[in-house]
Amino acid sequence: xETIRPQKVIDFSYTLKNSQGQVIDSSDEGPMSFLTGSxxxxxxxxxxxxxxxxxxxxxxxxxxxxxxxxIDPAMIINVAKSDLAHLKDLExxxxxxxxxxxxxxxxxxxxxxxxxxxxxxxxxLAGQDLVFDVELVNSRPASAEEISHGHAxxxxxxxxx
Ligand code: ZN
Numbered sequence: 001x002e003t004i005r006p007q008k009v010i011d012f013s014y015t016l017k018n019s020q021g022q023v024i025d026s027s028d029e030g031p032m033s034f035l036t037g038s039x040x041x042x043x044x045x046x047x048x049x050x051x052x053x054x055x056x057x058x059x060x061x062x063x064x065x066x067x068x069x070x071i072d073p074a075m076i077i078n079v080a081k082s083d084l085a086h087l088k089d090l091e092x093x094x095x096x097x098x099x100x101x102x103x104x105x106x107x108x109x110x111x112x113x114x115x116x117x118x119x120x121x122x123x124x125l126a127g128q129d130l131v132f133d134v135e136l137v138n139s140r141p142a143s144a145e146e147i148s149h150g151h152a153x154x155x156x157x158x159x160x161x
Contacts, residue, residue: 008036009152010049011138019129031137033156035146042067045132052136060132067130068123075121076110084117 011033016025034040036050044066052058064070084090090109096119098105111118143153151158 005036005050007038007142007147008050009033009138009140009142009146009154009157010036010046010136011156012049013135013137015133017131017133019131021131024125024130031156033152033154035142035150035152038150040151045134049134049136052134054136054139057133057135060134062130062132064127064129067128068125069127071122071127077119077121078116079119081112081115081117090117 011031013027013031014025015023015027017023032041034046036046042062044062045060048058048060081090087096090112092109092112094109096107096109098107098121105121107119107121108124109117110120146153149158
């Protein structure tokens with residue numbers, strides 16, 4: 001049976017490392033906030049954080065499929081360079097936005113030759129096992145406004161209004 005849990009806003013700090021122990025990202029500008037149940041962060045990480053106490057620290061290891069997914073070869077395409085002639089300064093690491101009407105797809109340039117450009121629509125961290133060192137900074141019930149907006153407010157959350 002499905003359990004309906006009240007939505008919470010969780011603040012946490014983190015250091016993200018790859019499986020070789022290299023630091024990829026961290027919350028050095030202050031804790032990150034998210035609204036539970038909104039799909040804002042990796043599901044396994046949300047599950048772990050939801051069961052932690054304020055001040056508790058934990059190391060969460062995720063396989064690629066639990067994190068940003070495995071690499072989908074169908075998302076890697078080669079395009080003739082002449083088709084992208086209107087784009088200046090194309091180089092490896094450039095992100096392009098492809099407008100597909102309903103959604104916006106972000107593609108990363110992964111190779112450039114004289115004749116073609118390789119574009120990769122996989123998440124940059126797809127195919128990687130990841131390790132998060134996390135600390136639960138705060139956890140509180142979400143406000144009605146946050147639930148209706150679908151995101152957390154306040155420092156570390158969504159800035160607008
Ligand atoms: Zn809002």
